[in-house]
Amino acid sequence: MPEEILTIPIEEEAKQSYLDYAMSVIIGRAIPDVRDGLKPVQRRILYGMYEIGLLPNKPYKKSARVVGHILSFYHPHGDQAVYDTLVRMAQPFTMRYPLVDGQGNFGSIDGDPPAAMRYTEARLTPLAVEMLEDIDKDTVDWQPNFDGSVEEPKVLPSKFPNLLCNGTTGIAVGLATSIPPHNLNEIAKALIALAENPELTVEEIVGKYIKAPDFPTGGIIENTREELIEIYKTGKGSIRLKAKIHVERQKGGKELIVITELPYQVNKSELIKRIAQLVRDKKIKNITDLRDESDKEGIRIVIEVSRYGEPEKIIQQLLKHTQLRKNFSVNMVVLIDGEPKQVGLKELLSQFIKHRLEVITKRTKYFLKKAEKRLHIVEGLIKAVRNIDRVIEIVRNSQTGEEAKGKLIGEFQLSPEQAQAVLDLKLQRLTSLETKALEEEAQKLRGQIEDYKNILLKHSRKIEIFKKELLELVQKYGDERRSFVEYIQGEFEKKDIPVA
Known part of the structure; x- marks a missing residue:
């Protein structure tokens, strides 16, 4: 018998098709899972690398080998998209805690592109292995891959609180997410405190446990405590960042403006070009030289001030006209039970605790x-x-x-x-x-x-295990905060500029 042909209004079909497409992008591409903080392509890369034995104590393998494996078994999309994601997870200026250990040219803060995947090599970092630990102990649910030939994890056990420590950005259809990175020590303290006392408020968490975001490139956060509390309550807002700048006075009276840290995701090379253009256009005067003295030890951009110039005034102009001051938009949208939701800091912390307790129970x-x-x-x-x-x-x-x-x-x-x-x-x-x-x-x-029966019976035992594992993580990977936090009351003032 011939198939029945249904007549449907085109606007109805277009609406449904667009909704299907939008949800596919939201769930399958752009928005991270609240539990492990990963988008599907990131999860597939980490699991695929783990599967082929690219552990921290094993030799590196060509990135093309990794990309080929991920495409073959897990991610039926473009090879460049997979490689770009792999590169981002290896960049120390992009990720607060890199999950991929890259060898070769993986790009730079100057905006240099990475080498082609046939030249670079990669393996997992120890922290990535912590995220995959216990995956073979029935701790997570699995699903068939795109062709049903193998299974892939729906989520990683993720002992490491990746979502808040590394943050994420993503643009879906009608939705976007932007979560800033944080310091592992601070996140761990907040998680332990919340696990012990679920009634903690955001006001109690901010300041006592979590000061503010902590960006891989450092910089100075200018928001007031009240602003940060509001951002963390609503999951929306803007983090004001400025570069770390100081003035050096040399023998003979010459003064140098020295920039040692940049706001997150600022291209150093483009910044220097912008400053040079402002000088050429005479929008900023009394600068006699501009040079980049950055090396593997860190960033150092040096601006020589003429004897007629006032460093403090020049700094104010630079902050106004360049990306030495920049806003980071916060929009905490995540997937919870497969649905996109805008949440605050406490919900993100609570969801991670819930996930880890489930993993501990299943294990x-x-x-x-x-x-x-x-x-x-x-x-x-x-x-x-x-x-x-x-x-x-x-x-x-x-x-x-x-x-x-x-x-x-x-x-x-x-x-x-x-x-x-x-x-x-x-x-x-x-x-x-x-x-x-x-x-x-x-x-x-x-x-x-x-x-084991006692652990399953008592919630307090699971909480103790959760705390113990988190503290072990902090002992191994915890580090000092990179972004300095100024709980300032108003605009940046001249007295804030340190002079060496």
Whole structure:
């Protein structure tokens, strides 16, 4: 029979198709999951690299090899999109805590493009491995890949609070997200405090635990505490950033304006061009020289001031006319249970705690099941070793493995699994087993089983494990805050400029 053709108004079809497309982009491309802070392409890159063994203690592999693997199994889109994401995750000036360890030219703060993927090499950073830890212990849900040939994780276990520590930006259809990065030490303190006391308010969190965002390129945050509280409450607002600038006075009276840190995502090369243009156009006067003395130790842009110039006034002009002062727009949109939502700081922290407690619960269930299974086998082996001569006799006098298995089950009341475990051991191994050693193992397993059941029963035990793992993370990867925070009352003042 011919298929029935339905007549639908074009505006209705267009609306539905556009909604389908919009949700596909929101969920599948541009907005991060609140639990691991990753977009699908980022998650696929990290899992794909983990799958092919690109661990921190292993040799680097060509980026083209990584991109090829991700395209083949997980991400059926353009190779350049995958490589661009890989590059971003390796850039220390983009990521507060890079998740990819890149070797070769991965771009620069001057806006230089990265080398082609056939030249660069990559592997995971230790922090990325922390995000993937326990993925093989039934801790997360899985889904078929695009062609159903393999499965991929829906989310990573993510011991590391990636969303708030690294932040994210993304533009979907009718939606955008922009979450600033933060300091791991501060986020960990806030998470522990909130886990202990879920009634904590944003006012109590800001200042006491989290001062403000912490950008990879440093800089100075000018917002007042009240402004930051409002941003963190609503998930919307603007972070005002300025460069770190000081004045150096040399012998002979020459004065230099020195810039050592830039606002986040400011292109250093373009900034220098802009300053030079302002000098040429005579919009900023009394500058005699401009040079870039940056090296691997850090940024150092030097502006020589003429003897007629006032450094403080020139700095004010530079802040006004260049990106030495810049706003970072905050729009905390994330996916919660597959739906985009605008949330505040407390909700982001709470969702991460919830995720980690679920991972701890699932991991404990996995260990419990494994320990119970092993105890069952050990108890069977104890029975067999206590009757070793009879077991050997049964095995030798049986024509097939199934016959021996049946006799062992009947004579010693073993389960099929226990009988199979006895048969799987070579006679030499079976005769060398000592009852005492097996009984000690059984006792140890019973203790573990009791402990796992206690963890599953008590919420406080899960919270303690969550705190312990977070503190271990801080001990290994915690670092000093890079962005200085000024809780200022009004505009930048002359007295704020340090003079060396």
